[in-house]
Amino acid sequence: MSINIPPHLLQEIHTQGENAYPEEGAGLLLGYEKDGIRFVQSLLMLENAREDTARHNRYLITAADMLGGEKEAEQLGQSIIGIFHSHPDHPNLPSEFDREWAIPWYSYLITSVDVGQAAESKSWRLLDDRSGFFSEEIITREENSLKT
């Protein structure tokens, strides 16, 4: 399984993580899935709705924001295919808290931000039995280059 994120969108995700530092930034990945590959077409940057004192290691996207995201995706002819968030000064591995709250099927793109600089992103999906995550390959090509 893999997810394609055009380089300019991955850069936007990294910039958001750097701007949110030392707090966690988050948002939605919009796009579609075809033949087992997910294609990110646009991003929805969202406010981290957690209280001030928790935003350095927690993020929250409210149900109201998700409802808004669903509507925006529908207007664009896209779907919410995943969530991105940053890990300030922490590896880009899902935490136990991530697992407890994870929704199946969605791609969870985590970017490590070290001392204010975005380092690397990895993408994960929840196992069907909710026991953990498995990683999915990230492809970074502009969508036009994928069309035949």
Added chain:
Amino acid sequence: MPILKIPTPLRPYADGQGSITAPGKNVSEVLEFTLEQYPHLKKHLLSDDQQLRPFVNVFLGEENIKELQGIETPLKEDDILLIIPSIAGG
């Protein structure tokens, strides 16, 4: 009968259905019917103590049922419920 809309991530656990027509006079009865029909949804909607997981939100139109009468919120025949997750992590 009321309709329960299933978000994309949960459709694989509901035989691919995007919406389920479910008999019920309130939210609780609609959820009960749905989980009887699609038991694979349970592990993602309910915690071990059989309560709705904290990230599971049910909306009646634009309103979260938490702001109404919770799972006892009464429903009309043509009401549409949406399951909307909130997303959290760390």
